[in-house]
Amino acid sequence: MFRSAVLARAASFLLVLGLAGPVAAQTHPFGVKDMWDMDRLSSLAVSPDGTQVVFEVRGTDYAKNGSTRDIYIMNADGSKLRALTTDPASDSGPCWSADGTHIYFLSSRSGSTQVWKIAVAGGEAQAVTKLPLDVANLKLAPDGRQLAVTMEVFPDCETLECTVERLKSMQGPRTGQVFDELFVRHWDTWKDGRRNHLFVMTEGGKPIDVTKGVSGDVPSKPFGGAEEFTFTPNSEGIVFTMREGGSNEAWSTDFDLYIGSVNGKWPPKCLTEENEAWDTNPVFSPDGKTLSYLAMKTPVYEADRYRIVTRTWNQTKAMGPARWNVGPAQWLTEEWDRSPSSITWDPSGTNIYCHAQHLGNRALFAVSAKTGQATPLVTDGTVTAEAVAGRKVLMLRHHFHGPAEVYAVGKKGGKLEQVTHVNDKRVAQIRMGDYEQYTFKGAGGDQVYGWIIKPVDFQKGRKYPVAFIIHGGPQGSSANQFHYRWNPQAYAGAGYAVVMVDFHGSTGYGQAFTDAITGDWGGKPLEDLKLGLKAALARNEWMDGERVGALGASYGGYMINWIAGTWPERFACLINHDGILDNRMAYYTTEELWFPEHQFKGTYWQNPQGYEKHNPVNHVDKWKTPMLVIHGGLDYRLPEEHGIAAFTVLQRKGIPSRFIYYGDENHWILTPANAAQWHEEVIGWLDRFCKNDS
Numbered sequence: 001m002f003r004s005a006v007l008a009r010a011a012s013f014l015l016v017l018g019l020a021g022p023v024a025a026q027t028h029p030f031g032v033k034d035m036w037d038m039d040r041l042s043s044l045a046v047s048p049d050g051t052q053v054v055f056e057v058r059g060t061d062y063a064k065n066g067s068t069r070d071i072y073i074m075n076a077d078g079s080k081l082r083a084l085t086t087d088p089a090s091d092s093g094p095c096w097s098a099d100g101t102h103i104y105f106l107s108s109r110s111g112s113t114q115v116w117k118i119a120v121a122g123g124e125a126q127a128v129t130k131l132p133l134d135v136a137n138l139k140l141a142p143d144g145r146q147l148a149v150t151m152e153v154f155p156d157c158e159t160l161e162c163t164v165e166r167l168k169s170m171q172g173p174r175t176g177q178v179f180d181e182l183f184v185r186h187w188d189t190w191k192d193g194r195r196n197h198l199f200v201m202t203e204g205g206k207p208i209d210v211t212k213g214v215s216g217d218v219p220s221k222p223f224g225g226a227e228e229f230t231f232t233p234n235s236e237g238i239v240f241t242m243r244e245g246g247s248n249e250a251w252s253t254d255f256d257l258y259i260g261s262v263n264g265k266w267p268p269k270c271l272t273e274e275n276e277a278w279d280t281n282p283v284f285s286p287d288g289k290t291l292s293y294l295a296m297k298t299p300v301y302e303a304d305r306y307r308i309v310t311r312t313w314n315q316t317k318a319m320g321p322a323r324w325n326v327g328p329a330q331w332l333t334e335e336w337d338r339s340p341s342s343i344t345w346d347p348s349g350t351n352i353y354c355h356a357q358h359l360g361n362r363a364l365f366a367v368s369a370k371t372g373q374a375t376p377l378v379t380d381g382t383v384t385a386e387a388v389a390g391r392k393v394l395m396l397r398h399h400f401h402g403p404a405e406v407y408a409v410g411k412k413g414g415k416l417e418q419v420t421h422v423n424d425k426r427v428a429q430i431r432m433g434d435y436e437q438y439t440f441k442g443a444g445g446d447q448v449y450g451w452i453i454k455p456v457d458f459q460k461g462r463k464y465p466v467a468f469i470i471h472g473g474p475q476g477s478s479a480n481q482f483h484y485r486w487n488p489q490a491y492a493g494a495g496y497a498v499v500m501v502d503f504h505g506s507t508g509y510g511q512a513f514t515d516a517i518t519g520d521w522g523g524k525p526l527e528d529l530k531l532g533l534k535a536a537l538a539r540n541e542w543m544d545g546e547r548v549g550a551l552g553a554s555y556g557g558y559m560i561n562w563i564a565g566t567w568p569e570r571f572a573c574l575i576n577h578d579g580i581l582d583n584r585m586a587y588y589t590t591e592e593l594w595f596p597e598h599q600f601k602g603t604y605w606q607n608p609q610g611y612e613k614h615n616p617v618n619h620v621d622k623w624k625t626p627m628l629v630i631h632g633g634l635d636y637r638l639p640e641e642h643g644i645a646a647f648t649v650l651q652r653k654g655i656p657s658r659f660i661y662y663g664d665e666n667h668w669i670l671t672p673a674n675a676a677q678w679h680e681e682v683i684g685w686l687d688r689f690c691k692n693d694s
Helices: 003-007 011-016 031-036 161-167 423-429 488-492 511-515 524-539 557-568 582-589 594-599 606-614 616-622 641-652 672-690
Strands: 038-044 052-061 065-075 091-096 102-107 113-119 136-140 146-153 193-203 229-231 237-242 256-261 279-284 290-295 307-315 324-326 351-356 360-370 374-378 380-391 391-399 402-410 413-417 435-441 447-453 464-469 499-503 543-553 573-577 627-632 658-662
Touching: 011 464, 031 672, 038 091, 038 380, 038 391, 038 402, 038 413, 052 091, 065 091, 091 136, 091 193, 102 136, 102 324, 136 229, 136 594, 146 161, 146 229, 193 237, 229 279, 229 391, 237 279, 256 279, 256 413, 290 499, 351 380, 360 391, 360 658, 374 391, 374 413, 374 464, 380 402, 391 413, 423 435, 447 488, 464 488, 464 524, 464 557, 488 499, 488 672, 524 557, 543 557, 557 573, 557 616, 582 606, 582 641, 627 641, 627 672, 641 658
Parallel strands: 360 380, 464 499, 464 543, 543 573, 573 627, 627 658
Antiparallel strands: 038 052, 052 065, 091 102, 102 113, 136 146, 146 193, 229 237, 237 256, 279 290, 290 307, 307 324, 351 360, 360 374, 380 391, 391 402, 402 413, 435 447, 447 499
């Protein structure tokens, strides 16, 4: 039995969520408890012979206010599913050995995160590394003898022990931190001089720093992983993604591919110097003759679309970096107006499988390796990973009505089959709201898409209040997915109709639609939101247009602040999570400067009009709508002062308001206890103004 299924019955779990008492056998409306009950599947990997599959299962440990992670294995058809690891420590990132007999993985069972391995046949796991630092991002070489991991080190340290000792010395009475360049902090962490470095080693051997002497992070921070590096086909080199550090790192998106020697004898060589935009996710073709990767074309723009790029790969007999030669870049999917997020080669080398945002879903596509022609295979729901097993493409897929499970489809499409049923019993105990997609004419007459989720236990003839959810990004999407923070079913379960609009700037509708928000944050997107809500109310008489609350986070929080001053009469209440109040302050306090410099077309001093054109702080004199403000203390993308400032305006003007501060959370709410409180407060605020007659 999955561990979280047991924990879900534990008294500690019930106490954390305030749900003490017997668990009812009958079904019940979806709630935050149900969301966190679900086991989360990830890290899908198929055996070398295509017959077996491993994946990671993450459960919720309410007693520790955290999670558990274990590795599961099954046949490719879903039969003989079993837990491969059951240690109380976290086991993650499974990789197959070259001969398919063992699974290598990362585990904290020794007190620090190290590489372990376990036989597919079962038995006790064995430690592979015993390094003085935590390791991350495991990948195995094709030769089966080497493995690559990453560790955070001080770049000028010659040994790992040097990093350990320096960290100890930093615990002294002096607390001043000295910086000579940006970043001083990033996402949720203050910088201390360490960098992610890439190491290669054999079992029991000494780790070799492949990135010694370089100034960047491998993988990138804060979200990069093992997808950013790969061994060469002969296992003598390793290709990795890196952006050079230095004074311009905070305003650059020039990530490049480099080739390094696994023996560390030669410095890394840049392979993509000609492209000043983002290059990442290197993958070799099955025959080893082609290097493929994802690349953007527009510098200083993180929301440009990725293209799949291919280059011939030729290893010569020359010594040093010159032995690795690549041909010119072939922009395989230049004519395809979607942005793929992954590359998975078919063993035959004829197709590349990938997933990409597509019309409010994240679809699975087969791309011809010869022509770049993209054929949709699965277009409903959200695909997050894919792997080829025999004649099938396996994937992780989730949607509004259920969390991720393993699914399968033929290589050329056909019937979609659910392979695993990890969460079926939990889903069967829950009642969820039906959903539908709709379209309307938005700003400029463009076709815009949105989603409507009906309240759970919907009854004809009744009028229901509306939760109008505005997504972040802003280059994101209110996609058909099972979200663990902004799940619309939580509001449907509380008796609300949910409306979500993919306004101009959203992804999955072509790059021109995504680009349309640049320099126009409060223009076309606001017009789309107005027209989208109007269209939803017009086509659904059961929605009560007098009882509508709007809520959003990040850019969605910015939009809440913008609505408060430019559309103040429309909503019964507003909820602003981590939203910008002042674009000027946001530029000078954020960390990734490339984002505002592209969005507002320059630095603040170069183009102040671009920042002030749609600046919420310039319209606070018109604020009148009750607002709940929430902010995380570790949010360095949009620092907490924005939340405090918004609350100051509300209080000073006598507007009903509340401020919730999470000092231990970043841009997101990540712990079970805080998530429970967050939903109680958010839904309680909606209820206060959208359900209470007074």
